Amino acid sequence: MIFSINFCVIQVINHGMTSLFLDKVREVSRQFFELPKEEKQKCARGLGTTDTEGYGNDNYSDLKRNDWADRVYLKVHPEDERNLKLWPQKLNDFRNTTQQYTECVLQLYEVILRAMSKLVNLEEDCFQKECGERAATYMRINYYPPCPKADHVLGLKVHSDPSTITILLQDKEVEGLQVLKDNKWFKVPIVPDTLLINVGDQMEIMSNGIFQSPVHRAVVDSEKERLTVVMTCRPNSEKEVKPIDKLVNESRPVLYKTVKDYAILYPKISPYGRPIDQCKI
């Protein structure tokens, strides 16, 4: 495994997934958006047990402008918590491919969390334990159509991820992800066959601020469509998440409040920027 650490956005190669397989993941994802409108509507948000899962744009009432994107958001792990009613019925390969991709991503997730634990001198399984049993993974497929006024819209608003970590498969050809550093936006380049790891807010909390969740956004292209497949790994929603005791000391006191169900509650309170700022002590 090779890491290139760049303000908590990490590009990973040698992750065990072939180029062909990643293409397949992109292909079935793209096929979802090519379904007739009625088929997509059968997976719409609001038809499931939670209002966040399913097909459709984020729906925060105070958002002044919607993202220039179409998206579908599905819980993929634990397997018995999948809301299969919201999964496309007419795409033969979708379930199989998503299943395989989830398995690969979960393996990678474990390796990354172990490496991050070691990096801060914790027991290797420390971060994973902090996420509780039956920690959840969601898949979000973002489809950004071309926009003739690309400079006037965002594909995805400025945010940090509410996850522990996020594993992102970029579009093969079209760039769009940007990360904020020193008040400047930097393009994240496409490196073939890599997966991008973003540190999420809940990792920032657990690590007591040692790992910081990057602020990022997606811009759109005036001519080309773009598609990304994003796996967000997060603690069990019942688990209290707080800075790990061993990362707290006199020179580094507790910096964050204890939170629960952060990924659902906090982005709702603060749909712009970094909701984690509200958790700082």
Ligand SMILES: O=C(O)CCC(=O)C(=O)O
């Ligand atoms: O599509 C992208 O490049 C960014 C996606 C993202 O940040 C997200 O889904 O949280």
Ligand SMILES: [Fe+2]
């Ligand atoms: Fe994100």
